Amino acid sequence: xxxxxxxxxxxxxxxxxxxxxxxxxxxxxxxxxxxxxxxxxxxxxxxxxxxxxxxxxxxxxxxxxxxxxxxxxxxxxxxxxxxxxxxxxxxxxxxxxxxxxxxxxxxxxxxxxxxxxxxxxxxxxxxxxxxxxxxxxxxxxxxxxxxxxxxxxxxxxxxxxxxxxxxxxxxxxxxxxxxxxxxxxxxxxxxxxx
Amino acid sequence: xxxxxxxxxxxxxxxxxxxxxxxxxxxxxxxxxxxxxxxxxxxxxxxxxxxxxxxxxxxxxxxxxxxxxxxxxxxxxxxxxxxxxxxxxxxxxxxxxxxxxxxxxxxxxxxxxxxxxxxxxxxxxxxxxxxxxxxxxxxxxxxxxxxxxxxxxxxxxxxxxxxxxxxxxxxxxxxxxxxxxxxxxxxxxxxxxxxxxxxxxxxxxxxxxxxxxxxxxxx
Numbered sequence: 001x002x003x004x005x006x007x008x009x010x011x012x013x014x015x016x017x018x019x020x021x022x023x024x025x026x027x028x029x030x031x032x033x034x035x036x037x038x039x040x041x042x043x044x045x046x047x048x049x050x051x052x053x054x055x056x057x058x059x060x061x062x063x064x065x066x067x068x069x070x071x072x073x074x075x076x077x078x079x080x081x082x083x084x085x086x087x088x089x090x091x092x093x094x095x096x097x098x099x100x101x102x103x104x105x106x107x108x109x110x111x112x113x114x115x116x117x118x119x120x121x122x123x124x125x126x127x128x129x130x131x132x133x134x135x136x137x138x139x140x141x142x143x144x145x146x147x148x149x150x151x152x153x154x155x156x157x158x159x160x161x162x163x164x165x166x167x168x169x170x171x172x173x174x175x176x177x178x179x180x181x182x183x184x185x186x187x188x189x190x191x192x193x194x
Numbered sequence: 195x196x197x198x199x200x201x202x203x204x205x206x207x208x209x210x211x212x213x214x215x216x217x218x219x220x221x222x223x224x225x226x227x228x229x230x231x232x233x234x235x236x237x238x239x240x241x242x243x244x245x246x247x248x249x250x251x252x253x254x255x256x257x258x259x260x261x262x263x264x265x266x267x268x269x270x271x272x273x274x275x276x277x278x279x280x281x282x283x284x285x286x287x288x289x290x291x292x293x294x295x296x297x298x299x300x301x302x303x304x305x306x307x308x309x310x311x312x313x314x315x316x317x318x319x320x321x322x323x324x325x326x327x328x329x330x331x332x333x334x335x336x337x338x339x340x341x342x343x344x345x346x347x348x349x350x351x352x353x354x355x356x357x358x359x360x361x362x363x364x365x366x367x368x369x370x371x372x373x374x375x376x377x378x379x380x381x382x383x384x385x386x387x388x389x390x391x392x393x394x395x396x397x398x399x400x401x402x403x404x405x406x407x408x409x410x411x412x413x
Contacts, residue, residue: 021360026259030252038247052248059251060258127238146236171204174232181235 003028011075019066026063033076037083043143044087046132054090058083084148088158091136130180138173145170198225207232359396365389 006014006028017025037058042051062069062079069078131139140159144150145166150158152166159166198206198218205212206219206229219226369386373379 021363023256023259027252027256030255034247034251035244038251039245042245043242048248052251052254055247055251056254056258059255063255063259127235128242131239142239147240147242167204168201171201174204174207174235175200177239178228178231178235182231 012071015066015069015071015075018063029075029079030059033079036076037079040080040143040148041083041087043131043147044084044091044140046134046136046139054087055083057090058086061086084144085158088140091140092159095136126184127177127181130177130184133180134173134176138169138176141166141169142173142177146174195222197222198228203229203232207236359393362389362393362396366393 003024006024009017009025009028011029011032014025014029018029034055038051038055041054041058042048045051045054058079062082069075073081131143134142137159141155144155144158145152152163152170155161155166156163161169198215202212202215203225206215219229366386366389369383369389373383373386
């Protein structure tokens with residue numbers, strides 16, 4: 001249960017108390033930033049269960065090394081960065097297991113429009129779902145660049161790919177997302193007409 | 195007419211200037227439409243709403259925090275000054291007694307830096323492990339006593355000492371958790387002894403403050 005008495009405390013106070021091992025302070029910090037952290041890992045993961053695992057790992061990691069937090073950035077920024085790094089590390093490891101080349105070349109069937117529900121299905125594909133359908137490599141580059149504001153150099157360093165590859169993946173990701181969304185909208189129109 | 199490829203459109207979306215493209219865009223409604231669509235899509239991506247974390251997520255995180263048990267204990271309330279003094283003296287006694295036995299007389303550097311590895315060299319690792327377990331049991335007994343007294347008495351709010359004790363307790367619990375997996379790890383044993391020794395020092399400080407009537411540690 002969230003402690004009401006902590007709601008008015010400043011973040012610096014909460015961090016200090018969390019460093020001293022106070023669980024309630026950690027809970028309050030979590031409550032303040034849970035959505036932001038979960039959102040970024042969910043967008044990068046493209047899957048609810050994986051996102052929950054990643055968020056759990058990110059928060060556990062943040063609290064385990066909270067003594068390293070010096071307050072130079074806001075706590076939210078710090079934990080957000082940990083979340084991105086946690087997600088990218090684990091997605092890269094998963095990609096390696098599944099064959100990284102296939103994922104980053106975009107030849108994975110995950111992002112193939114053919115994998116979308118048949119036009120007769122009632123399921124609508126929103127941008128969110130289209131994003132989930134992109135291959136992990138495409139989705140990571142697209143989200144990091146277009147939403148999080150990372151440069152291609154930063155993306156390259158985090159994903160272990162060349163700057164040129166990051167640019168090329170971004171172009172393909174945008175095109176693929178555009179195709180997925182266009183197709184889903186066409187389906188909606190089609191359903192509306194029938 | 196050959197339309198612009200996805201890489202060129204992506205570069206244009208970035209605001210880059212691509213040689214010879216302006217003329218094509220001016221005369222090609224298809225490519226202009228594609229570029230506009232990509233621009234809209236990027237805006238829509240940025241406007242996607244924040245998501246709520248799953249409700250059970252905190253309990254999963256909490257289960258992985260080594261301080262969970264200790265933090266819960268702090269909710270139960272804290273003892274009065276007299277009760278704390280009595281419990282602190284008891285804890286100092288048992289921990290001090292244990293530490294006194296652990297470290298050989300004439301130890302120049304003091305117990306904080308001369309931990310189980312040296313003790314292990316003096317006797318055996320099995321003896322050192324037995325001593326760790328015995329000290330741990332005494333520590334638990336002292337803590338239970340403290341909590342019992344806390345439940346019986348009022349609950350003034352502790353401040354600095356509370357944080358230090360909470361921190362040390364967390365370290366003790368973390369060391370114990372780790373030791374349950376790797377009981378013979380000398381470094382982990384060293385951490386546990388260091389935490390116990392430091393905790394004893396804090397309790398001694400509390401007692402000294404209480405005896406001198408200081409109100410620095412306890413509000």
